[in-house]
Amino acid sequence: MSFTKSIEIGGKKLTLETGKLAKQAGGAVMVSLDENLVLCTVTASDEAKPGQDFFPLTVDYREKTASVGKIPGGFFKREARPTEKEILSSRLIDRPIRPLFPEGFFNEVQLLCSVYSSDGENDTDVVAAIGASAALLISDIPFEDPVSEVRVTRIGGELILNPTHKQLEEGDFDISVAGTSDSIMMVEGEAKEISESEFLEAIKFAHKHIAEICSFQKEFASEVAKQKREMQPKEDISELTADVKSLCGQDIKELTGTVLTKEERKLRNREIYDKVVTALAEKYPEQEKKISAVIHDIQYEVMRAMILDESKRLDGRKLTDIRSIASEVSVLPRTHGSALFTRGQTQSLTTVTLGTKRDEQMIEGLKELSYKRFILHYNFPPFSTGEVGGRPGPGRREIGHGNLAERSLKNLLPSEEEFPYTIRIVSDILESNGSSSMATVCAGSLALMDAGVKLKKPIAGIAMGLIKEGDKVAILSDILGDEDHFGDMDFKVAGSTEGITAIQMDIKIRGISFEIMEKALAQAKEGRLHILGEMSKTITAPREAISKYAPHLYSMMVPKDMIGAVIGPGGKTIRHIIAESGAEIDIDDDGKVTIAAVDKAQAEIARKMIGGLTEVPEIGKIYDGTVKGIKEFGAFVEILPGKEGLLHISEIDNKRVMKVEDVLKFGQSVQVKLMGIDDSGKLKLSRKVLLPKEPPKPKEHK
Secondary structure (H helix, E strand, O other): OOEEEEEEEOOEEEEEEEOOOOOOOOEEEEEEEOOEEEEEEEEEOOOOOOOOOOOOEEEEEEEOHHHHOOOOOOOOOOOOOOOHHHHHHHHHHHHHHHHHOOOOOOOOEEEEEEEEEOOOOOOOHHHHHHHHHHHHHHOOOOOOOOOEEEEEEEEOOEEEEOOOHHHHHHOOEEEEEEEOOOOEEEEEEEEEEEOHHHHHHHHHHHHHHHHHHHHHHHHHHHHHOOOOOOOOOOOOOHHHHHHHHHHHHHHHHHHHOOOOOHHHHHHHHHHHHHHHHHHHOOOOOOOHHHHHHHHHHHHHHHHHHHHHHHOOOOOOOOOOOOOOEEEEEOOOOOOOEEEEEEEOOEEEEEEEEEEOHHHOEEEOOOOOOEEEOEEEEEEOOHHHHOOOOOOOOOOHHHHHHHHHHHHHHHOOOOOOOOOOOEEEEEEEEEEOOOOHHHHHHHHHHHHHHHOOOOOOOOOEEEEEEEEEEOOEEEEEEOOOHHHHHHOOEEEEEEEOOOOEEEEEEEEOOOOEOHHHHHHHHHHHHHHHHHHHHHHOOOOOOOOOOOOOOOOEEEEEEOOHHHHHHHHOHHHHHHHHHHHHHOOEEEEOOOOEEEEEEOOHHHHHHHHHHHHHHHOOOOOOOEEEEEEEEEEOOEEEEEEEOOEEEEEEHHHOOOOOOOOHHHOOOOOOEEEEEEEEEOOOOOEEEEOHHHOOOOOOOOOOOO
16 A cells, blocks of 8 residues: 655655555665656665675665656667766765664665656655665564755855755865764765854754755654564673683784784784684684684774873874875876875875866766866775785775865866866876875865866875764764774865865765864864875975876967868868877867867968968968969969869960969969959969069061
8 A cells, every 4th residue: 555745845845655666675765856756665685694794785876867758878878887876876886775674684775766756856866865775664574763964055045955056066075974863974065165053053064954854754654664683682692702802802902002004913912812723623623714703803992092082092102193294296207197195094195187178078867968177086905905806996985085085176177268178187096005096186186286276175095984973973084994994984184274175975874973073173184284295395386387298288269150161161271180180189169279289280270271271262362272272274372271263374484384283283272362353263383473574575677
């Protein structure tokens, strides 16, 4: 039986419906916001796989092109692998939901969110997150605390909930916020240098509506929810835990308090593991996984206690200290811009490549077809953590990290009018021990300035961590990999000296208070300013000129009615100009021509050829022409591309010419003067008038 419930949020009608569609799924909800509909289904396996020791959750958000009345592009004309937008939206749903499953629940769970109707004006990813939570809530899967998600912007000082695409373009920021009725679980977004207090105001505004939607979900679920399945009781391993602790508890405590590199700590941990497994092999045969899990739990408790009780970290730093920073620019001689940024044991080698308009990335999705002139790609090879493995191509994590770095930098780039280049940044992570995405932001900022991109201000990023046990709270600046792994929060903030440009927060516990967030923001700002100061020792402003290896851009205007002449039939003319000059050429609908060439001489050839095509012949002007045809009565000479005139035989020379071929050959360059244009547009040329007149012959005396 179908059940529907609605509520008004931000002036739009939010509806949840179940019992009509996908009834064999564990939970299915069609969520709608006005004319935007997303079907969210969730299913879980009956049992966890034997030996499963992690929670296998899969979230897939997909946008059906039929939802906006479009047929997919490409050869096969069907939706294929997920787009970058769909992957990022899947992450927006996954991240706030994952921490809310009960500890020890290892059954495989699959969440599928499919957009079936879209008005093309509103993004459906935050809507899908609400539907996913509602589907979990009404299913038999152990998930009892709803999570809701909204998007916020600000226009003219007014905060707007779930803005349209157009409003986001006009707004000061684009921030997605997810949370439960009493806490924040996730934040993701970009901004135009807003302050920490402005950011916090937006989060509070968002949470007020999040709490309202969570209450709405609970009311909806109270009518239709299934009985939750019982959790398998946890295995009693207290005896094993006690034995492991007695063997290595003190060793782990001593190791945790010793300052070591990542590789040294990894080696020492392995020694402890081998010692315990060997000692307990007889009593606990084939229990290596359980022993490893107990050792992990001991490390978790010891490290957190050391930070909370002693304010001491694994590498000996204080809570607010930033690791040592080193940076270089122009490290790669033939790239258009490059930088090497190292912070502790995290290192990014980043390049900038400048291209032309034809290098822009075409974006096809539910919105109108668009083009992207700034692209940032992030690569995380396995050797960066001393490991073997991985698959070719970027994974979801790499796409997410790259997108965060891209959003951090994009709002301070020069406009297309100021800097008409397509810009691509590639960050290769060569070492990783904490926050490689923020190292990418720093390296990207340095490389952009090295490339001569007129970046408005330098930008840096920092990752913050949190350890919280009851009322004890420690906020960590510039976290290590282990501090992220054993901690409760990963809070990344990027920005300039003036304000925040991007932010990402993920919580592993059931939310944090606004007081903790406010303190973390203030501490992040202090750390960001320190990193910017260190970066300024390397480069402080964009270089005056771009690399000699980059394409230099030249522009000119042609009359709109002459665009066709420049392009030619089927593009024949412009292809000829490109082949002759070696330059790249783009023509806008308004007649603006952009010429890109590494060599200025190439650009000048193209400019002259285009100028000739669009130039109007002028009577009395002298032209350097080319003989294109020879007849008995004269020669046809091309004075401008595609424009020929007749050089009559009587106008070739001062002397009488018996045959045209006696003076001119096909393809010969010849200087002529345009003497006139008749009513039919035919050009009359003369060579004779440009020749020196012969002196008169002396008279013969009789």
